[in-house]
Amino acid sequence: MALATRSSFRTLKAIRGAHSFCKHATSSGSSSDRVSSLWDEHRLTADQLHFRALATDFAKKELLPNGAQWDCDKYFPVEVLRKAAGLGFGGMFCAEDVGGSRLNRVDGAVIFEALAYGDVIFVAFPMFLSICSLIFSNSVVCRYGNDQQRNHWLPKLIQMEFFSSYCLTEPSSGSDAASLQTTARQAHGSSDYILNGSKAFISGGSVSDLYLVMARTGALGPKGISCFLLEKGMPGLSFGRPEDKLGWRSQPTTSVVMEEVRVPSANMLGREGQGFAIAMAGLDGGRINIASCSCGGAQFCLDTAQEYASTRKQFGKAITEFQSTQFKLADMQTALHASRLMVSNAAAALDAGSPKASACAAMAKRFATDACFNIANDALQLHGGYGYLKDYPVERYLRDLRVHTILEGTNEIMRVVLFRHMLQQP
Numbered sequence: 001m002a003l004a005t006r007s008s009f010r011t012l013k014a015i016r017g018a019h020s021f022c023k024h025a026t027s028s029g030s031s032s033d034r035v036s037s038l039w040d041e042h043r044l045t046a047d048q049l050h051f052r053a054l055a056t057d058f059a060k061k062e063l064l065p066n067g068a069q070w071d072c073d074k075y076f077p078v079e080v081l082r083k084a085a086g087l088g089f090g091g092m093f094c095a096e097d098v099g100g101s102r103l104n105r106v107d108g109a110v111i112f113e114a115l116a117y118g119d120v121i122f123v124a125f126p127m128f129l130s131i132c133s134l135i136f137s138n139s140v141v142c143r144y145g146n147d148q149q150r151n152h153w154l155p156k157l158i159q160m161e162f163f164s165s166y167c168l169t170e171p172s173s174g175s176d177a178a179s180l181q182t183t184a185r186q187a188h189g190s191s192d193y194i195l196n197g198s199k200a201f202i203s204g205g206s207v208s209d210l211y212l213v214m215a216r217t218g219a220l221g222p223k224g225i226s227c228f229l230l231e232k233g234m235p236g237l238s239f240g241r242p243e244d245k246l247g248w249r250s251q252p253t254t255s256v257v258m259e260e261v262r263v264p265s266a267n268m269l270g271r272e273g274q275g276f277a278i279a280m281a282g283l284d285g286g287r288i289n290i291a292s293c294s295c296g297g298a299q300f301c302l303d304t305a306q307e308y309a310s311t312r313k314q315f316g317k318a319i320t321e322f323q324s325t326q327f328k329l330a331d332m333q334t335a336l337h338a339s340r341l342m343v344s345n346a347a348a349a350l351d352a353g354s355p356k357a358s359a360c361a362a363m364a365k366r367f368a369t370d371a372c373f374n375i376a377n378d379a380l381q382l383h384g385g386y387g388y389l390k391d392y393p394v395e396r397y398l399r400d401l402r403v404h405t406i407l408e409g410t411n412e413i414m415r416v417v418l419f420r421h422m423l424q425q426p
C-alpha cells in the first residue's frame with residue numbers, strides 16, 4: 001500500500017486504519033526536519049512513521065513554543081491536553097469501543113519520544129500520567145474494571161474530559177510500596193468502605209477527577225491491599241498545597257488526604273486483595289513510557305547543543321572544531337542510540353508477552369533515564385554559562401528529565417527488579 005501524505009491523517013486511529021496491512025515502511029514518510037533522527041527509519045513500520053509525524057507536528061505547533069512559559073507560570077495546559085486527546089493521544093493503548101486507538105507499546109514509545117522533544121513535562125502528564133497515569137489508569141481500568149466502571153470512566157478519560165491520578169506512594173512508604181498504611185474498612189451494616197490515610201507526591205492531585213487509591217483491606221503485605229476509585233468531591237477527600245518542585249513545574253503534585261471517606265463497594269477496582277497487583281500491572285509500560293520521554297528530551301538537548309556549539313566561537317573557531325567537543329557530541333549520540341534500542345526492545349518484549357518483559361523494562365528505564373539525564377547535563381556544559389540561564393531551553397529540559405530516575409520506581413529499585421529476575425533464571 002502506498003504511503004499517504006502525513007497531512008491526510010488527523011488522528012492515530014485514522015492512521016492505523018489506513019495502514020493496517022502495511023508492515024514496514026520503505027523510504028518515504030520520513031520527516032525532513034530536525035526531529036527526523038528520533039528513531040531509526042528502518043526499524044519503523046509505515047504506521048509508526050505516520051504516528052511520529054502526527055506527534056512531531058503537534059509538538060512543533062503546540063509544545064515547543066509554549067513549554068518555557070508553562071514552566072515559568074506553573075501552568076497546567078488543560079486545553080492543549082484536550083487537543084492532544086482529540087488526535088488520539090489520550091487513549092493510545094485502550095480498546096476502540098471506548099474511544100482508544102489500540103496501539104502497541106512500540107507505537108507508544110515512538111509517539112512519546114516525538115512529543116517529549118517538544119516538552120518533556122507536557123508528555124509526562126498527559127501521555128505518561130494523564131494518559132499513562134491516564135494511560136496507566138486507563139489500561140488498568142481496561143484490564144480490571146467491570147463493564148460499568150469501564151463504560152462510565154474510560155470514554156471521558158480518553159478524551160481528557162476527566163483526568164485521573166494514581167495514588168500509591170505515602171509519606172512513609174515509597175520504594176517499599178507494599179508497606180502502605182492507608183486503610184479501607186467495611187462500614188457497619190453496609191457494603192461501603194471507609195478510607196483513612198494520606199498519599200504523597202500525587203501527580204494531578206487536586207486537578208484530577210478520579211483517584212485510583214491503593215488501601216489496606218487485609219493483613220500486612222501486598223496481598224492485603226485493594227484498589228478504590230475515589231471521585232473528587234467525595235466528603236473527607238482533600239489535597240495538600242501544590243509541591244514546589246525542581247522540574248515538572250507545569251504539572252500539579254500534591255498530597256491526597258482521606259478522612260473517613262465513604263466509598264461504595266461498586267468503586268472497588270478488581271477484587272479485594274488485588275490492589276497491589278493492579279498497582280504493579282501498569283508499571284512495566286509506565287517505565288517504558290518514561291524512558292521514551294527521556295529519549296525525546298535528550299534528543300532535543302543534543303540537537304540544541306550541536307547547533308549552539310557549531311556557531312559559538314572561542315579561540316577564533318567554532319567550538320565544534322575542537323576534537324573534545326566532537327567526541328563529546330559523538331558519545332552523547334551513542335548513549336542516546338543505545339537508550340532508544342533498549343526502550344524499543346523492552347516495548348517489543350511487553351507487546352510479545354515475554355516473561356523477560358519486566359526485566360527488559362527495568363533495564364531500559366534505568367539505563368535510558370540515567371543516560372538521557374547525562375546527555376542533558378553534557379548539553380548544558382557545552383553551552384557554557386549560557387546553558388545555566390533560563391534564556392536557553394536546556395536548563396529546563398535538564399530539570400524536567402531529572403525526576404525520571406526517581407519516578408515509576410527509582411533506578412536503584414530497577415536494579416532490585418532486575419537482580420530478582422536474574423536469580424530466577426535457571
Ligand SMILES: Cc1cc2nc3c(=O)[nH]c(=O)nc-3n(C[C@H](O)[C@H](O)[C@H](O)COP(=O)(O)OP(=O)(O)OC[C@H]3O[C@@H](n4cnc5c(N)ncnc54)[C@H](O)[C@@H]3O)c2cc1C
Pocket residue numbers: 133165166167168169173174175176200201202203204245248253403406407408409410411412413416
Ligand atoms: C514529581 C513526582 C511525581 C510523582 N508522582 C507520583 C504519583 O503520581 N503517584 C504515586 O504513587 N507516586 C508518585 N511519586 C512518588 C515516587 O514514585 C516516589 O518518590 C518513589 O517511588 C520513591 O519513593 P520515596 O520518594 O519515598 O523514596 P524512598 O523509597 O524513601 O527512597 C530514598 C532512596 O533510597 C533508595 N532505596 C530505597 N529502597 C532501596 C533498596 N531496597 N535498595 C537500594 N536503594 C533503595 C531509593 O532508590 C532512593 O534513592 C512521584 C514523585 C515525584 C518526585
